[in-house]
Amino acid sequence: MTAESTPRKPFAWISRNTVLLALASLFADISTEMLYPILPIFLTQTLHASGSIVGLVDGISQATQNIVQGFSGWLSDKLQRRKPIALVGYFLAAIAKPVIGVAGAWPTVLGARFMDRLGAGLRSAPRDALISSSVAEEHRGKAFGLEGVGDNLGAFLGPLLAVLLLITLAFDIRWIFYIAFFPGLLAFLMVLLVRERPLVVAAKARIDVNLRQFPKAYWTYLLATALFGIGNSSNAFLILQTQEIGASLVTTILIYAGFNLVAALISYPAGFLSDRLGRKGVLLISFLVFLIAYLGFALTRSIYLIALLFVFYGLYQGIFRSVGKAFASDFVPEHLRASGIGWYSTTIGLLELIASIVAGLLWDHVSHEAVFIYGAVFAVVGSAGLLALVPGKAADPSAGAAR
Template sequence: MLYPILPIFLTQTLHASGSVVGLVDGIAQATQNIVQGFSGWLSDRLQKRKPIALVGYFLAAIAKPLIGLATAWPMVLGARFGDRLGAGFRSAPRAALVASSVAEEHRGKAFGLEGIGDNLGAFLGPLLAVLLLVSLNVDIRWIFYLALIPGLLAFLMVLLVREQQLAVSAKATLDVNLRRFPKAYWTYLLVTALFGIGNSSNAFLILQTKDIGASLEATILIYAGFNLVAALISYPAGLLSDRFGRKGVLLASFTIFLIAYVGFAVIRNIYLIGLLFAFYGLYQGIFRSVGKAFASDFVPQQLRASSIGWYSSTVGLLELMASLVAGQLWDRVSHEAVFVYGAIFAVVGCVGLLALIPWQTNRHRASTAS
């Protein structure tokens, strides 16, 4: 409900600049991902997933209405920080629950199934926002207030989850966990970082869509279509990565990102931009499910939450850097420069993935290592 209207709320209601949009969303997404490193370690140390996830869901739910109360962009930044802090706190333990709930050979499909749910919510939420804004003439601030309801419902649903006790115990200190990660895992994080340098917030794609002439309603609907495509591809992508290996499927997502960013730099037709945004959803669905599954392939079971957490931290840190750069490019150079910048590092990421990551990983051996 919130994501497609947040950059428009910042720029049109609060009259913030593109740099502020990059700062707010960059810090928010970085917070979500960086906190996963800590929550993943804490989950591994305590051998508890569900209680930590519950805390995160509750914090994210109660922070969302605070955005609607904002009268200046720093207030949005504070509320959005709290929202994404909760989201980050829940994500790694939730991912570890997913990874441990299925057999090794089905892990990609499991993350794909999780991706379907997450992206379907991101598809239905914007449709609900359009219904409220257009059909019922609800003020834009009330969208943030009403977001409390699905947030609390998600919290209640997690209460129904049954957590299995792990058969192994994790080490108690963060430093030991970091040293236990194999070299191949750190190489994968390096490739992720190379690609992520240019992977700025999707808020800039939303602003570009609005900037070329799309109405608020059309922009939200286009974003909903993007998430629908991401939802539909998530499970097939996970299935393909289980069957044929993660590297090729992940490389396809990098390539889709590259094509989409080049398109956003040169296309000015609203209909073509809408199609391109939907095409970009393929990247979102593949990267989200396969990227995390790949990160968990390199480590033993007792470090799985930490591996996904530090992977997500890497993604978040680089997205913050990319969004700050993109904000400056948006305000000081041109809107097109944001997407040229992203495309360049997509090429770098593709080269790194091809050169540094083997086509086959030892994920079956990693799962049974002590």
């Protein structure tokens, strides 16, 4: 039988690294999402903080994660090392979780969340570069989709574990933050087992990573992402709105778990379709899902409809996370890949910080519905930007870098 006639196994592209990194994301998100759906409630009910403080804490922490990715991506490319930086990030994120549990006021939560998301930011771009370099280009969307499955499945299991501890085993809410350390440690151990292959960069004694080296198409993609992201505030407001209309703590956590399950289930198919059909169209679908969900949150106060919309919103989460990063990776050459993904994430983080601060002010001083109308408006603007500015397929990034 000839090589051409030998059928290829559908999952032959999966490498040891892609599995380990998907498991790292699984455990890291179990650790994070055990506490994410209870954090707004912990802040408002246990520590008596306002909606503006919730937006500030979550906006700063998420922005820190994404902004630091720009630096960690640059450092990773400059050193041409991914794994050591990722390991530091996973360890910092793990040890920050118990600090939240001992907090007596919201500034301590802010400090601990800052350290947690600092670690998440340090690890993300080098980890994504490891994923990108672990498979051939034609399988890149599937590789990010597999990592997205791990990430979002962890985000599904984390809230369920929190419910088990809070309700079935009657743990105090602060113990959720202490126990979250252990899956975070498992994530660190998964990355410790990753084998990093050396990057080959021809005839360069050092890598000069600067913003001018990125192609024009990469910058137009970031602009479209920014137009969308300025309305993309923290998911904490969806959690607060779900509770505001009358859902119990357990019901809210279970709805949030359903949202993450949908995100996990769609991540791999979305990556697969983006490899086959192109990233732009699949990414546009995620923007439209966001628009529908936010309009629904603005217009209804039915618990059942809100639950359905929140779970439906998981389609956005799963598609945007896997396909958005893969698309950013397409626009840059391999030796700048961590930087390219890092600055993409930095863009998202800066705009999410602005969006979350604005959303907190709208929540406290205008209306809760205004938060979601604001997000819906910029979902329309971002969709128009994606259609008008971004090419359907990236050209060869090594040939198209700006000089």
